[in-house]
Amino acid sequence: MSKPAQRRPDLNTVYTINDDGSRNFLQVADVRGRWQRIKKTGYWLLNLVFVALPLIQVGGHPAVHIDIPRRTAHLFGGTFTNQDFHLVFFLLIGMGLGLFVLTSLAGRVWCGFLCPQTVFMEGVFRPIERFIEGDRFQRAKRKKQGGAGNTGRKLAKHTVFLLLAWAISIWFMAYFIPVRELLGLLPHFPGHTTALLWSLFWTGMLYFDYSWFREQTCLIICPYGRLQATLVDYDTVIIGYDKKRGEPRGKGVESGGDCIDCRRCVDVCPTGIDIRNGLQMECIGCTNCVDACDEIMDKIKKPRGLVRFDSSRGFETGVSHFFRGRFWIYAVAFAALATLFVVRVGSRDSFHVTVMRPRGIPFTMEEGRIRNLYTFHLQNKTDDEKVYLIAPAAEVFADVEGVEYIIPQPRVALAPLSDQQVTLFASMPREGYVSGRDFIFTVTDSATSVVKNVKVRFRGP
Ligand code: SF4
Ligand code: SF4
Structure with a gap:
């Protein structure tokens, strides 16, 4: 009985999976170069x-x-x-776009090298x-x-x-x-x-x-x-086989191409494909086949580069256009996002203040006065101990008589990277109230004198 023909990598099946669904476990050959x-x-x-x-x-x-x-x-x-946390958005999109730029220019170098x-x-x-x-x-x-x-x-x-x-x-x-x-x-x-x-x-x-x-x-x-x-196109640099030079392949064919069909490029491939079949999804750009084929070319005294980095256009015409429209679109988008990211990182606050109000009670009335309660959530975003000073901005509501502020804790000491909630009140006489006006409190970093103006709406009947 004749031996069944050895299975070869093709474009229609995944070589590492057998017809019955079992694994075709690869024994990848060593390569130098x-x-x-x-x-x-x-x-x-x-x-x-x-x-x-x-x-x-x-x-x-x-x-x-x-x-x-x-x-x-x-x-x-x-x-x-x-x-x-919003910076993670810029980071992830930026990394994605960076990968787009790299892939459009040089195929899957990320996969093979990084x-x-x-x-x-x-x-x-x-x-x-x-x-x-x-x-x-x-x-x-x-x-x-x-x-x-x-x-x-x-x-x-x-x-x-x-x-x-x-x-x-x-x-x-x-x-x-x-x-x-x-x-x-x-x-x-x-x-x-x-x-x-x-x-x-x-x-x-x-x-x-x-x-x-x-x-x-x-x-x-x-x-x-x-x-x-x-992501890749006709001008992306990929690892490919120079068909024009290699075909017709075959051992000892004097008039044939340079490929002697030794299958070294297949034996060294970690994903089990035959690069001579053209660019395939399975190719991770690892360059094993490039070095393997160069070794063979050295042995048979032919020029290296039968399998090499080149664009599809380069393989066909010998001319390559690396910097074309697609690359520039990805590169400009990446540069814009990277710039935005750097600017956002550079302009981060050293502390953060959030204002909260008690739910369902926008104000209270006491002896003819309207009273608003606020809770400030202070967050020290640095690695140093900080003291923050809370005070009302004097000029706001200067035209209203009888405005009072109660700040039980005007000086807040925070350990590195810690946070705290502090409560404060503002009140004014009922007759002085005009709707739609804001109070402004200042929160000052006592060490750096950086001031944050915190605007809070004063609510009344
Ligand atoms: S290693 Fe080179 S010569 Fe050998 S089969 Fe592959 S392409 Fe042909
Ligand atoms: S570059 Fe690596 S993964 Fe791609 S065909 Fe060559 S050996 Fe296989």
Whole structure:
């Protein structure tokens, strides 16, 4: 009986999923080359940044620290409270637009070089797998042979993966709990349900992802791959195969193209596609096929670049237009939003005052006088202790006789990043009342003399 034909990646099916729905688990081949060197350096740097950010102190706080119980975030020396939450909108939209600019210009460089999924998979877990289980051929051989040696290696690999997943999940928590506190908490994790559950949840997710799910995250879960089709165009620089030069492909065909159909570019692909089929949603722009093909071209003494970075126009005509309309639209929108974000961040208040009134009782009448009650909610948004002075603005209502203010606590001392409510009253004679007028109170930061005018409507019958 003849052997069934080996399945090859095509444009109609996902290669990593078999016809019966089972997983076609890839054994990705090793590759060397200039892009691998660049990527590896980048992965090391990014991992270093991940580890360093909660450790580096900027302005007395970790460089990145999100304090959920206190609804505060410390980012590179800046302190943001819940009152600054609207900035998250600018940040998220800005990041999205930044990704649009990058993708329209250079395809999925984010996925191949910067995405945490790739950085941990290719920069940490895959090298460990290769170290313990060997390269693609050794792995396949050991799998075929089976035995205690193979089981031992698998056990060792999964133990290291689990420990790493746990270490990453713990360090991820260091972005929310200061490192010293977190380390002190570690021995008590079993008794600290929230911390324990979070660490177990993330350990499980990371272990599942990097030990088994792998490229399926990019193919099935991540929405960015699907967006790619709408963001790239004829002039976007992508990783592609030079059909004009490569075809007709084939081994030892003198009159043929440069592609010798060695399938190295397929064997090294972490998502299991054949780049010679054209741009596909599964391509994460990892450059493995570029280096693999360059290696082959070196061996057969042909120029490098059969698989390379170029635009679709470049592959077809040899001419590229990088800076075109689509790029400028995204870039201008991104620049406008980034500017707005920087301006908003720079003009944040150091304290915040909100005025509240008792519900359903806009005013009370007492011996011919109208009385309004206000509650001021003062929030110190700085890392320093502050004293705030509350006073009425003298010139308002100067034309009305008998206006009185009762401010039981004109001096409010607030600890760093704390808040407090204070009550105050304003009253005036019934006969002096004119509807639709506002009182103005001033709240002054005694240290900086920054004054906030707080306008409150005086209500009467
Ligand atoms: S690595 Fe290069 S030569 Fe080999 S199959 Fe791929 S494109 Fe062709
Ligand atoms: S086709 Fe090439 S660049 Fe795209 S994912 Fe596969 S190896 Fe990476």
